[in-house]
Amino acid sequence: MKEYSGIMVFAEQEDGRTHPIAYELLGKGRELADKLGAELSSVLLGHRMRREAEELIYYGADRVFLYDHPSLREFDVVRYKQNVVSLVREERPEIFLIGATLVGRTLGPRVAAALGTGLTADCVELDVDEGGSLIQIRPAFSGNIMARIKTETRPQMATVRYRMMKRLKRNPNRRGEVVEKRVRAEGDTGIRILKRIKSDGIDVTEADVIVSGGRGMRDADDFRMLEELADLLGGVVGSSRPLVDAGWISKEHQVGFSGNTVKPRVYIACGISGAPQHLFGMRDSDVIIAINKDPSAPIFRVSDYGIIGDLYEIVPALVEEIRRRDAERGRG
Ligand SMILES: Cc1cc2nc3c(=O)[nH]c(=O)nc-3n(C[C@H](O)[C@H](O)[C@H](O)COP(=O)(O)OP(=O)(O)OC[C@H]3O[C@@H](n4cnc5c(N)ncnc54)[C@H](O)[C@@H]3O)c2cc1C
Structure with a gap:
């Protein structure tokens, strides 16, 4: 049987566009593959995705396995799992990386269970040791320590948080291969999209x-004041967790x-x-400004x-000052 080797990245897509996390994973994957002297491949499932598959090469992939079929247009965890598992069994990558997005967090554990391998969720950094094993770094004990985890089983699977890894600069001169795979799309998986709920954008x-x-x-309505400041600065409103838990603002705004x-x-x-x-969740911001009584x-x-x-x-004083300056600039 083929030896486990190389790194494979799951490239997530929505509405036919690759999620940026795929490029981040390829950036890190390239670095690790070069250290190991191994191949970096990617798997993309969707419909009419040939151009997007080529993009993955420009961002670092040597080979892209493309599953193109109308039944793969939307994320269907059963169908996606079937195809990804059969590819991993065939190709036997030593490392398989998935984004820790909603899709990745749904797909990853199912793929790992089907393959009978481990999965380290929510990694924030990855490396390889001298023996070539993947070191999976993730916060533990509520973020108070960083755990370094190794897996004995193969492939070594990890989900990786969005915005943790750097993507490579797009290089349209990079060469690679898009391998079109036969899609396993047997039967009805029973999964239907009943309604798309729009997020608040x-x-x-x-x-x-x-x-x-x-x-x-003091009050949920006071977010309006923060919104006013955010609008003036061309930004958005975020929140700490307790206010999300209290239902003052939606989870999409939670930082941490x-x-x-x-x-x-x-x-x-x-x-x-x-x-x-x-x-x-925010310590890597370029400039941090804190307003606190204590x-x-x-x-x-x-x-x-x-x-x-x-x-x-x-906050109201800042809003007033920015308005005053904007008005002055408008007059000048
Ligand atoms: C597993 C786990 C995961 C978690 N995940 C997250 C997460 O993702 N994000 C997150 O935010 N938290 C998370 N938490 C919760 C976290 O531990 C804290 O409880 C939370 O961040 C505290 O929120 P806070 O700073 O808004 O509230 P507090 O800690 O209560 O702080 C409120 C601050 O406001 C100041 N203040 C009060 N009145 C005023 C005023 N009028 N003007 C100016 N300053 C004022 C006070 O001095 C105080 O410093 C998590 C906890 C656990 C255990």
Whole structure:
């Protein structure tokens, strides 16, 4: 039987467009494959995806296994699993990486179970040791320590958080091969999309500016004040977890360990203490500005600018000042 070798990346797509996490995984996958002297491949399932498959080569893949079929247009976990499992059995990659998105978190464990292998979920960094084993790094104990995990079974499978790895620069001169695979699409899997629920359109992971509110806020309606500031700065509103748990704002806005990891140019934390689980999700922001009444709040330890005071005075003052300057600029 073929030896396990190489790295394979699952390339997620939605509405025919590859999710950016696939490019991030290829960036890291390329680095590891070069260290191991191994091949980097990718698997893409969808309909009319040939161009997107070629893009994966420009971002680092040597080979792309393409499953193109109308039944794969939408994510159907049963059908996706069938095809991915049969490919992994055939190709025997030593490492198989999946994005820790909703799709990846649904597919990954099912594929691992079918293959009888382990899976390390939610990795934030990956490396290989001298023996060529994958080191899977992820937070443990609520983000207080970073665990380094190795797997004895093969393939070594990991899901990786979005926005943790760097994608390579697109290189349209890179050469590789797109291998069109026969699609296993037998029978009805019983999975139907009954309704698409539109999110409120906020994507904190892509925002350049985030104004986040925490338990220092007194009322759910006060998010309007933060929204006003975010609008003026061309940004979006984020939140710490307790306000999401309280139903004040939707989960899409949550920043932190069990929410989104963000890397905006500016992160403004209003009434957020800076618990490790919150810091985990925003500490890589370019500039962090904290507004907090308590000078000993841990958030100040990671901030570039700290404003000690009441957010109910400071946020409206900032809004007024930005408006004044905008008006001046408009007149000038
Ligand atoms: C497994 C696990 C996962 C978790 N995941 C997340 C996560 O993803 N994201 C997350 O955020 N948390 C997460 N938490 C919760 C986390 O531990 C903290 O409880 C939470 O981040 C605290 O939120 P906070 O800073 O808004 O509230 P608090 O810690 O209560 O802080 C409120 C702050 O507001 C300040 N303040 C009060 N009034 C004002 C005012 N008028 N003006 C200015 N400042 C004021 C106070 O001084 C205080 O510092 C997780 C916890 C666990 C155990």
